Amino acid sequence: MKKILFPTDFSEVANNAFIHALEFAKIVKGELVLLHTFELPVVENAFTPDNYYTLFDSLQLAQYDMFKSQIPKLRELAQKQHLENIQLNHKIMEGDLIYSIKKAIKEEKIDFVVMGTAGATGWEAFFIGSNTGSVVTAVDVPVLSIPVEAQYTKIKTIGFTTRFREKDKKPLRQVIKIAKKSNAIVKCLYVKTSKSDVTDEIINQWKNEFEKESVEFLITNSDLVKETILDFISHKNIDMLAMITHKRNFFSELFQPSLTQKFSNISTVPILAMHEE
Template sequence: MKRILFPTDFSETANNAFIHALEFANAVQGELILLHTFELPVIDNQFFPQNYMVMYESLELAQFDMFKEEIPKLRAIARQHNLGTVPMSHRLMDGSLLYNIEKAITEDKINYVIMGTEGATGWASFLLGSNTANILDEIDIPILSVPSQAVYRKVKTIGFTTRFRPKDKKALKKVLKLARLYHAVVKCLYVKTASSDVDANLIEEWKTEFSTEAVTFNVVLSDDIEGTILDFILYKDIDILTMLSYKRGFFEGIVNPSLTKKLTKNFEIPILSFPIG
């Protein structure tokens, strides 16, 4: 059974992503592990020698009480969407988000991480901001990021950006396996720029190798890589976009001010990032 880690702060953004996580877990017949983390403040105990432990115990208890109150609400959301049978367990951990995610991945043998992001403008925060950017850079399993305005819809079409490298082929096979679970099709995009060096024969080899799969290959001539990806999402009606590389530099063009405005209006879809290697 696949194990999916879902870090949550119980915000509206996280609760929206929770629906996507439930549907994902249901599709892959997996289990959700809900993770809530908190960091206790650093207190110089020389000024509070008597109350040092009392203060920490009080803060920990407050987090635990909040955790107990919020978990039933998430289970209610699951039942409202007819997903109450999805297996779920819970973890409340003290420490930094990245540290606890890495710890949970190791201890719980996690296969995927699903996280909410603060809307289209939050793509910049998610992909470039401190905490989550570190998560993207450090962990070596797929991450599904869900913008806050991305209302769940049945996954029928999965987009996949490629440069026809061997590592892309390995990732595509994983995407196709996921697509079969969703009963979805995969549409691949290669943006051929003036400096592209992919041979046409290689593309034909890929088409032949995957001829029995529910996948199509789209080659677009353009030097505007990010804009072409956005157009691809819109015109091919992509429900989830999968990408192999999620290093910050790649996404800086996607989240520039003009493109962020377009994203806000039209491109609120989840991005599934596969680690390189």
């Protein structure tokens, strides 16, 4: 059974992403590990007030109480989605978010991370690194990020961007497995720029290798890579976009408001960030 880490701060963004996490767990036949992290105030020893440790304990206890009070609300959300059978485990950790996520991935042997972002401007913040951002490049498992505007709909079409490199085949096969479990098709996009060194022979070899799969290969000639990808999402009815994390700054540029404002539905598309090996 796959294990999916779901970091949450119990906000609207996180609760919306929780529904996607439940549905994703259903697709991959997985269980969710709910992770809540918190940081306690740091006080230098020389200036530690007499009541600091009492305050420390009370703040820690308050976090645990808050966590416990939110769990029934999440279970209620699961029941409304008729997904109360998805196994939920709980983990609360004190410390930095990224450190805690990396530690939880190792301790729990996590296969995927699912987490929420805050929409069009949130995409930029996410991939640049503020708040939840650095998770994408800090961990070595796929990260499915969900914008708050993304109301869950059944995944029928998964987009996958490639450069037809040999190392792209493993992530594509992983996406195909996910697509099969949800009866979805995969549309594989290659943006062929004027500097492209990919030959027709390589493209045909890929088509032959994956001919028995529900994969459609789309080759677009353009030097405007980011704009072409956004156009692909918008006009090919992509329900989830899978991308390999070549460079983090590529993601931040891709989702800058100056680009996303041209495509009103871009902020409603979940993105599965996968890692090259």
